[in-house]
Amino acid sequence: MSLGLIENDRAVLGVIDLPFLGQRFKAGAGHGTYADGSRIAVSRTKVLSEAIFGMGDYAVGEHAQQRNVRRLALTGRLAENVLRVRMLGSAALDLVWVASGKLDASIALSNHPWDMVAGVAIAREAGADVVDINGTAHDLRSAATIAVTPGLRDPVLGLVSAL
Secondary structure (H helix, E strand, O other), X not given: OEEEEEEOXXXXXXXXXXXXXXXXXXXXXXXXXXXXXXXXXXXXXXXXXXXXXXXXXOOOOOOHHHHHHHHHHHHHHHHHHOOEEEOOOOHHHHHHHHHOOOOOEEEEOOOOHHXXXXXXXXXXXXXXXEEOOXXXXXXXXXXXXXXXXXXXXXHHHHHHOOO
């Protein structure tokens, strides 16, 4: 379950329940992020080659081949520069794992509010920089969703800027 609240086009509250892992994550703007009642924070990784990334899945259906050109290019760039790339299949899971330090960054080259709002609020409150592909603060109009530990923001934006 993923439930989020938006105020002025910005994610401000999120709850993500992962019953298969027995975990619940929650965050509210200005109040921090919690997993099962304990406060959590993003990793302190600062070296791209030591980072573990989550990546959104590939497009399917009509025009998928065209839409996947960028995703495949991103996969190649990540494979050449980071420690590991994971494709978990859930934006909510990617974002809470950034929030809890299990992933150092998550990149989804899409931004559907029903997939992102709760996780964006949770990752941001845990200390992640959550931005669009151009580095601007993430909101409902963002084309992509990038959540990254602050020490990796600039190198990550460098990787995605040429896509």
